Amino acid sequence: MADAVERKPPSGELVLSLRKVCKVFGAVSALTDVDLDVHAGEVVALVGDNGAGKSTLVKVLAGVHAPTSGTMTFRGKPVTLAGPNDALALGIATVFQDLALCENLDVVANIFLGEELNPYALDEVAMEIRSWKLLNELSARIPSVREPIASLSGGQRQTVAIARSLLLDPKLIMLDEPTAALGVAQTAEVLNLIERVRDKGLGVIMISHNMEDVRAVADRIAVLRLGRNNGIFYPDSSNQELVSAITGASDNAVSRRHERRQTPHGTEAEMRP
Amino acid sequence: MSGDAKTQPSLDRADVRVRHDAGFAGAVRGFIDRVRSGDLGSLPVVVGLVLICAVFQTLNPVFLSSGNLVDLLFDSSTVGVISLGIVCILIVGEIDLSVGSVSGLASAILGVLWVNAGWPVPIAILVALAVGCAIGIAYAALFNWLGMPSFVSTLSGLLAALGLQLYLLGASGSINLPYDSLLVDLGQTWIMPHVIAYGLVLIAGVAVFVTGSRRAAQRRVAGLTPPSTVGILLRALLLTVALLFVVWYLNQDRGVPWMFGVFVGLVVAMDYALTRTKWGRSMMAVGGNREAARRAGINVRRIYASAFALCSTLAALGGVLSAARLASSSQQAGTGDVNLNAIAAAVIGGTSLFGGRGSAYSALLGIVVIQAIASGLTLLDLSSSLRYMITGGVLAVAVIVDSLARRSRVSHGRA
Ligand SMILES: Nc1ncnc2c1ncn2[C@@H]1O[C@H](COP(=O)(O)OP(=O)(O)O)[C@@H](O)[C@H]1O
Ligand SMILES: [Mg+2]
Numbered sequence: 001m002a003d004a005v006e007r008k009p010p011s012g013e014l015v016l017s018l019r020k021v022c023k024v025f026g027a028v029s030a031l032t033d034v035d036l037d038v039h040a041g042e043v044v045a046l047v048g049d050n051g052a053g054k055s056t057l058v059k060v061l062a063g064v065h066a067p068t069s070g071t072m073t074f075r076g077k078p079v080t081l082a083g084p085n086d087a088l089a090l091g092i093a094t095v096f097q098d099l100a101l102c103e104n105l106d107v108v109a110n111i112f113l114g115e116e117l118n119p120y121a122l123d124e125v126a127m128e129i130r131s132w133k134l135l136n137e138l139s140a141r142i143p144s145v146r147e148p149i150a151s152l153s154g155g156q157r158q159t160v161a162i163a164r165s166l167l168l169d170p171k172l173i174m175l176d177e178p179t180a181a182l183g184v185a186q187t188a189e190v191l192n193l194i195e196r197v198r199d200k201g202l203g204v205i206m207i208s209h210n211m212e213d214v215r216a217v218a219d220r221i222a223v224l225r226l227g228r229n230n231g232i233f234y235p236d237s238s239n240q241e242l243v244s245a246i247t248g249a250s251d252n253a254v255s256r257r258h259e260r261r262q263t264p265h266g267t268e269a270e271m272r273p
Numbered sequence: 274m275s276g277d278a279k280t281q282p283s284l285d286r287a288d289v290r291v292r293h294d295a296g297f298a299g300a301v302r303g304f305i306d307r308v309r310s311g312d313l314g315s316l317p318v319v320v321g322l323v324l325i326c327a328v329f330q331t332l333n334p335v336f337l338s339s340g341n342l343v344d345l346l347f348d349s350s351t352v353g354v355i356s357l358g359i360v361c362i363l364i365v366g367e368i369d370l371s372v373g374s375v376s377g378l379a380s381a382i383l384g385v386l387w388v389n390a391g392w393p394v395p396i397a398i399l400v401a402l403a404v405g406c407a408i409g410i411a412y413a414a415l416f417n418w419l420g421m422p423s424f425v426s427t428l429s430g431l432l433a434a435l436g437l438q439l440y441l442l443g444a445s446g447s448i449n450l451p452y453d454s455l456l457v458d459l460g461q462t463w464i465m466p467h468v469i470a471y472g473l474v475l476i477a478g479v480a481v482f483v484t485g486s487r488r489a490a491q492r493r494v495a496g497l498t499p500p501s502t503v504g505i506l507l508r509a510l511l512l513t514v515a516l517l518f519v520v521w522y523l524n525q526d527r528g529v530p531w532m533f534g535v536f537v538g539l540v541v542a543m544d545y546a547l548t549r550t551k552w553g554r555s556m557m558a559v560g561g562n563r564e565a566a567r568r569a570g571i572n573v574r575r576i577y578a579s580a581f582a583l584c585s586t587l588a589a590l591g592g593v594l595s596a597a598r599l600a601s602s603s604q605q606a607g608t609g610d611v612n613l614n615a616i617a618a619a620v621i622g623g624t625s626l627f628g629g630r631g632s633a634y635s636a637l638l639g640i641v642v643i644q645a646i647a648s649g650l651t652l653l654d655l656s657s658s659l660r661y662m663i664t665g666g667v668l669a670v671a672v673i674v675d676s677l678a679r680r681s682r683v684s685h686g687r688a
Contacts, residue, residue: 064568085570100568104561104629105554113558114569119551125491132284145285150682 012040014076015172015203016061021070023056023227030056031227034070038172038203043194045218046207049246053227054207055097058176061205062094063087075171088114091171095178097207099161107131107145107152111164134163139189154181162190172203179213191217211242285497299501309685315623317674318638321667325642329649336649339526345641345648346529347461350536351595352611353640356618357536357543358587360636363619364547365580366560366628367423369412372615374434375405375585376592377607381441383593384448384602394456398593405589408434409582416581417574423581431612439604447603450596459535460597464528470520473534478513482506532594536637539587543633556580561629591615610664617664618643621671627679642667 016038023031031053038044046054059065061072063081072079074090081087087094101110108124108131117123131145140159142152149157158181165173175194179187194217198204208214214221214235221233223245231245243249308316329336355372362369379401386397408430415421442448450457465473485505492499523529547553558566559576567573595611596602620626621642622635646667650660 062568083570084568085572088570094568096568100562100565102558102561102565102629105557109554109558113554113566114571116551116554122549122551122554125488125495125497128497129284129495136284151685 012042012201012203014038015040015074017073018061019071019073021057021060021072022068023053023060023065024068029227031060031067033228034224035229036222038205040171040203041198041201042219043198043204043206043217045214045221046205046224047209047211047214047221047242047246048224048230052224052246054224055176056227057224058094058096058174058205058207061087061092061172061174062096063092088168091168093165093168093170093173095158095161095165095173095175097176097180099157101149101157101161101164103150104148106148107135107142107160110149110160111167113164115167130167131163134166135159137166138163138193139185141186155183155186158182159186162193166193166197170202172205173197174205174207176207177209178206179208179210187213211239315632315634315638317671317678318622318635318642321621321670322638322642322645325645325649329645329652333649333652335652339522339524341648341652343464343523343526343528343530345644346523346533347598348648349640349644350530350532351460351591351598352614352618352643353536353591353636354539354594355588355591355611355615356622356636356640357539357633358584358591359615359619360543360622360624360631360633361556361580361587362423362584363624363626364556364560364628364631365577366563367416367577367580368616368626369409369423369427369581369584369588370612370616371408371427371431371434372584372588372591373607373609373612374431374438375408375588375607376595376611378434378438378441379405379589379592380596380602380606381438381448383596384450385441388448388450388602394454398456401593402586402589405585405587405592406582409585410578412585413574413578413581417577435608438607442602442604447601450600450602452600456593456597457600459532460594461600463531465531465534467520467524467528470524470529471517474513474516474520477516478509481512482509485509532598535594540633540637543636547633552576552579557629588615610661613664613668614640614643614647617668617671620675621668623675625675625679626672627675 014037016036018034018036021031021034021036022029034053034057036044036046036057046057048054056065060067061081063084063086066081072081074092079086079090081090102113105113108127111131111134112127117126128145135142135145138159140156140163142156142159149160152160158178162175162178165175175190179190182190191213194204194206198217198219206214206218216235218235221235221237221242223230223233223242225246225248230248233242233245326337335341355376359369359372382401382404383397386392386400387394392400412423412426412430415426416423482505485500485508486502489499489502489505520529547556555566555571555576556579558569558571559573563573566576592607595606599606618639619631619636620639622632622637622639624631624635624639643664646664647660650663655663
């Protein structure tokens with residue numbers, strides 16, 4: 001564990017930095033004082049139990065929800081996202097957990113939604129070719145890109161959503177449970193893809209419940225529990241450590257580690273039953 | 274080129290599981306598959322139209338006479354334009370129940386400004402359209418900023434516009450438009466010279482062929498499978514021959530009304546906007562999944578605003594045209610079944626009430642069906658009570674077909 005503490009910070013520039021981000025839905029505090037850093041060329045895995053606030057955090061970063069409070073810095077500049085448009089313009093691409101595809105439109109239309117080539121006379125041929133290339137990169141098994149999304153399986157839809165996020169050459173990619181519905185080959189392909197975009201110098205935030213996948217690609221593992229940071233781990237952390245941080249079983253090693261790594265917000269005591 | 278294609282299948286033909294229909298037989302097979310899965314397109318309305326024509330023709334042989342059909346096209350154009358706006362609003366999954374009153378208000382504005390105040394016609398028309406547009410923008414504001422359901426806002430708009438129409442027309446209740454004017458000519462007598470009608474049909478046929486083969490060439494160059502040349506040629510030829518026959522038949526009487534030409538022109542332009550532009554794609558996306566559209570960076574509020582504004586503006590234009598058709602602005606304009614017919618036409622033509630699915634051509638097909646029924650029933654001299662009941666029944670059938678087709682699409686994964 002000692003060597004984990006002395007690990008050098010990632011070398012790439014800081015792409016994204018969140019400080020004390022809170023999000024309140026009525027009576028529910030979905031996020032409380034969440035801090036998160038993502039560097040260029042780094043894969044940060046975001047893990048936590050169901051309802052921990054992972055998807056909410058992703059939506060805040062994607063401009064879907066406005067944070068209740070807190071600051072966000074993107075590539076050194078403080079930013080406020082007024083809507084999804086702002087996030088896309090900054091170069092933040094997102095694969096949402098619910099995929100956010102239009103079932104009535106075909107694959108090409110979904111991949112290019114909002115980014116159509118040639119707005120006054122759509123260039124269908126160029127869009128179709130680019131779609132096939134993106135899908136082939138992901139080894140997608142999609143029979144036809146001219147069928148409506150409704151005719152695709154869950155895994156195929158997920159691949160379309162991932163292809164969509166790659167379209168704009170983003171600086172930061174967020175994938176919310178991207179492999180949940182994928183088969184063995186496609187999961188491997190998505191993990192390869194995550195490594196490829198990392199090697200291209202992009203920042204990646206990946207959410208997954210599969211610890212094996214997380215360990216395979218993540219450079220750091222950020223744990224969320226009940227809407228709060230619950231420690232930063234590394235792929236060589238033991239399963240026990242991770243699981244207890246996720247589930248909140250009172251493990252002294254975890255809490256000691258937590259206190260060393262985080263500036264204490266004085267709220268840890270509340271989290272324990 | 275062909276050798277290349279054999280060794281390496283083109284991008285869109287790599288998946289071996291998919292049957293790729295080639296040539297004419299393939300096109301027919303693909304069509305049958307689509308229909309079976311509930312993707313009916315304009316099939317029900319074409320079948321319905323043939324049935325309606327057969328029934329009315331046996332009951333009264335005047336029905337399919339050239340003269341009656343020319344009148345039918347005159348009558349279709351006014352409500353058809355209103356229905357085109359309804360298509361827009363239905364595509365984004367909303368409704369406008371006030372199109373009838375807005376059209377009536379527009380005709381009243383036209384009458385008051387043109388006849389009573391002596392303004393030039395173009396200005397009077399522009400003011401009427403601008404008022405329609407403003408009404409649509411008001412609905413959009415209520416919808417976007419206050420979350421007011423369009424069903425409610427347009428229902429109150431129906432009353433407000435009707436009230437304003439009655440107020441403008443005042444005690445007299447109706448204003449006659451001058452018979453010797455261009456606008457009334459357009460609405461009542463103005464017919465395309467026969468040569469021009471044939472010429473337009475030929476231009477349409479050539480345009481279909483040229484755009485089709487240009488697309489095929491682009492796909493071939495890009496390494497995608499092009500549609501078959503025979504298919505493109507056949508389509509263009511069939512269309513040209515069918516339209517030539519229709520125009521020839523209409524020319525036996527007076528010919529094709531200019532007003533109908535205006536309507537068809539609007540339909541073609543709307544179809545282009547809906548299928549070939551980013552705006553149209555955004556309309557479909559908002560109707561299909563509003564939240565997905567928002568997350569894709571589409572300005573959803575602006576799309577709703579454009580749909581509401583377009584719908585009300587086209588309703589106002591429809592009102593101007595029906596004033597021209599009747600040569601008057603009256604308290605009756607836009608009341609009665611105008612509202613219902615405009616909405617029914619869009620739905621009968623195949624635009625879904627559930628949003629995200631529809632085409633400009635459904636306004637054209639649907640209004641011809643509605644007017645065919647109306648004209649047939651008038652020829653049979655049925656009372657208006659029976660006419661309302663029958664039209665209502667036809668609308669119910671259309672909505673049932675829409676619902677069943679939707680259910681079938683869901684179960685075939687094409688919703
Ligand atoms: N739009 C919303 N309105 C109200 N509560 C929400 C909303 N979205 C999420 N929440 C709440 O926020 C908490 C975190 O949810 P979420 O971020 O989806 O968790 P997960 O980590 O499983 O992705 C949950 O308690 C959920 O009920
Ligand atoms: Mg989630």
